[in-house]
Amino acid sequence: MRSKTNKLSVLHMVSSLLIGGAERFVLDLCQQQRSDGIKTQIFSFGRKDDPLVSECDALNLNVIFNRGHKFFALARIHRILRNVDVIHIHSPHVLKFIAPILPLIGQRKIIYTRHGAAPLENPSWQVLHKYCEKYIHTITFVSEESQQIFSTHHGWHNKRKWVIDNAVLLPEISGAKQVNPDRLSLGSVGRMIDIKNQINLLKALVKLSPEVREKISVHFFGDGPCLEQLKQFKDENLPEANIVFHGVINQRDQIYSTFDVLVVTSETEGLSLAIIEAMASQCAVIATDVGGNPRLVSHENTGWLFDYNDSNSLAKIIETCINDRKTVSEYANRSKAMIEENFSLKNCANKYKQLYLN
Template sequence: MTTPRILHCVSSLQVGGAEKCAVNLLTCQHALGYKVAALSFGKPAEPFQSVLESSGIRVINNNESIIRRLVRTVRILKGFDVIHIHSPAVIRAFMPVFPFLMGKKVLYTHHGEDSPDQKGMRLSHWLAALYINKDFAVSEKVKLSVKQRYNWEPARTDVIPNGVLLSKGDITAPATPFKFACVARMVPLKQIDKVVTAFAQADIPQSELHLFGDGPERPAVEAAVAKHNLQHRVVLHGNVLDEDEIYRHVDCLVINSTTEGLPMALIEALARGKPAISTPVGEIPNLDKRYHFCLFSEDDTAALSEVMKTMASSPEQWEMLARNGKQLVEESYSIEQVSRTYLNAVS
């Protein structure tokens, strides 16, 4: 049996949930002996590109002028058997060359509930329905959004969770200081400046807030830190790709988003025995009904500050949440299981 050649297609290799899912799948499939590569329409200097290349995984950048990009896209597609698309922007980029995808095995994963506000998005997805062999969404809410965005019937889309590399270490109880953390791009929907405000209002003795990620909202976050005079207790790490380094600074992950699918950072944290605080968005409340790993806060800084106090003051509850979350990930979210599901869909 010939080993399939698999191309994972992303709009960029910046730090983000869809990109991280693609990186995890590439890393797993490469380790299993598959011939894999990434096609990125971003720039070579983007963070996850160096991660892939350091693991010996080929990255193909395709960001030339339109005509040259389309000609090169056709050449690239000819070299692979399975095309796995991770972004609606890639679907749009493939629109002029869609006939060359008709003979391929094409997977498409919807990672979020929104699409980029670009012309041609709906038309490109109408054409994509002709060549996509199997369509996936990372949560039930994302699946339902596909109907609204592209008028695709929900029955054609299967739900498959994001997968992570499992951590072999045991759960370690929090030391002093207690460390809250956000691991996310600093964009408006993540509301990280409000996390800083809630942390200030909670005023928990011997506690810190660690912020991983960067983005256009960083000035607002820095302003919130300065406003509350928290420079000695809030650490802005910027983009850090080493997960072990990130979660060394985490006792509790804080998600304060207005919308989510299934955040990669959440699954990564739970895999390492770190519980979460979250707004009740996306698939998170449904997962918590299966294994209680999270304390929920409404989209309100006062409410969030109270939940942060509760998390930091109850070691027994923290340990229960941590163990439940780790068990959930081990049973349902290993990247090996997720990769197997994808490949079985086109075998």
């Protein structure tokens, strides 16, 4: 049922408001949709002190939090869902929680977006997705690889599937980015979990000579279960290296202005929002040749690609960056131009609006 204001109303459902690519994307999408005349809200299954909650407050984005015993929580969610036009689910964990009430919410359109490429091949996920298929109107993916993996493991062959690229609100940047010619600053942005494999960046630094390492600073942004492992590796193998663990930082301009080159070491990626944000902020990118990364990073044009877990190749690329700062700057400028041309949030929001209305 269309809201009384006759505005299309959309509820975006996320597992948390921790800092991650999917969560960042939802905030950006809500802002764009609001400017396009759509009424948006966010329903979070996370905590009220999650880092992005304060950003939602600053942006005047309405956030509803899950609360109470599961039975009463589901009853409350049921009431909320029946008062919106579109339910946009951004996490399989959200889908799992609300699965019992899917048959009860009436003719609401449900969009399910898979932001990652992980196969979710555990039998419990197989059963869940088989059950939920008939209630989902459309499933979207952020990369062709994500769609192919999902189709292989879960089927849904008669379900409408769309690949819609992630996008970002483009930052305002005037003039060329200032770089320090005497020091190369590398950045790593994201949750510190096994699949992100940030330790491979530290292993690559070990392979460089002390004289080369003196010309490098490394900035880690994020938190997660692998943080202590990274710190311990640094203390044991790179005690003199200039490596900074910044923790969780909300302001993207503060993150991407800190370094010249983003390094992505992940085992798999959908369409990395960190890469899109870095390129939009005029950074070159070094990334693993996996998932959607090659769609974003053109090897030796906007950055460099290397094989997953290949610290030798990563070390050679880093040394190349140190020795040829002009090329790094050229790649950074091309990166920004490519994102402006191909990953406009306005275009992304229009594609979702078509799905909401059709």
